[in-house]
Amino acid sequence: TQLLEQSPQFLSIQEGENLTVYCNSSSVFSSLQWYRQEPGEGPVLLVTVVTGGEVKKLKRLTFQFGDARKDSSLHITAAQPGDTGLYLCAGAGGNTPLVFGKGTRLSVIA
Amino acid sequence: NAGVTQTPKFRVLKTGQSMTLLCAQDMNHEYMYWYRQDPGMGLRLIHYSVGEGTTAKGEVPDGYNVSRLKKQNFLLGLESAAPSQTSVYFCASSYRTGGIGNTGELFFGEGSRLTVL
Numbered sequence: 001t002q003l004l005e006q007s008p009q010f011l012s013i014q015e016g017e018n019l020t021v022y023c024n025s026s027s028v029f030s031s032l033q034w035y036r037q038e039p040g041e042g043p044v045l046l047v048t049v050v051t052g053g054e055v056k057k058l059k060r061l062t063f064q065f066g067d068a069r070k071d072s073s074l075h076i077t078a079a080q081p082g083d084t085g086l087y088l089c090a091g092a093g094g095n096t097p098l099v100f101g102k103g104t105r106l107s108v109i110a
Numbered sequence: 111n112a113g114v115t116q117t118p119k120f121r122v123l124k125t126g127q128s129m130t131l132l133c134a135q136d137m138n139h140e141y142m143y144w145y146r147q148d149p150g151m152g153l154r155l156i157h158y159s160v161g162e163g164t165t166a167k168g169e170v171p172d173g174y175n176v177s178r179l180k181k182q183n184f185l186l187g188l189e190s191a192a193p194s195q196t197s198v199y200f201c202a203s204s205y206r207t208g209g210i211g212n213t214g215e216l217f218f219g220e221g222s223r224l225t226v227l
Contacts, residue, residue, distance in 0.1 A: 041220055042202070042220055043200075043216075044218070045215045045216070088152065090216075097143060098216060100153040101152055102151060
């Protein structure tokens with residue numbers, strides 16, 4: 001069974017601070033997706049990383065896929081209250097559907 | 111474009127009652143999924159379908175049944191609800207790409223909050 005461990009589980013920071021969220025596994029994934037979920041809504045895809053070592057930027061968000069395709073990180077620069085939400089990573093590969101991590105709940109305080 | 115629509119959005123059941131959650135998607139997606147989300151547990155896959163007339167078990171299938179009689183609909187049934195099934199249920203769909211293990215973006219509904227007393 002493929003497992004994805006996300007850390008930290010909870011994060012509360014002040015507006016303007018930087019933060020990094022981690023997604024780790026002992027399994028190799030063909031690709032990894034990051035979703036953000038706001039209260040009362042379903043998750044929405046932010047980015048998909050496919051190549052080992054790949055870095056993708058989405059405005060103030062930077063996503064990196066590990067060289068061995070076992071881990072990924074999400075870095076937010078100058079966090080804003082609008083970044084508040086649950087961040088989920090999900091790994092693809094093998095013969096099973098996406099495997100989701102338990103998520104990191106981020107709260108950005110103005 | 112409605113995307114993925116779940117009904118009902120809220121439901122309260124008594125232990126032992128049955129109910130069905132309906133998921134409808136208008137994107138012509140081949141793959142559909144039912145997840146449950148509990149505090150601190152992330153999204154756990156209950157059942158999924160790779161096409162009309164096919165279903166498969168996910169990580170936590172016990173106590174649930176599903177049917178995919180039409181491509182656009184995926185039903186999740188609880189035959190005898192238990193308090194442990196209190197959760198928020200999410201339906202999702204995706205295009206068929208390189209196989210179920212390499213699917214692309216999942217499109218989620220807004221969720222159905224179920225409480226079993």
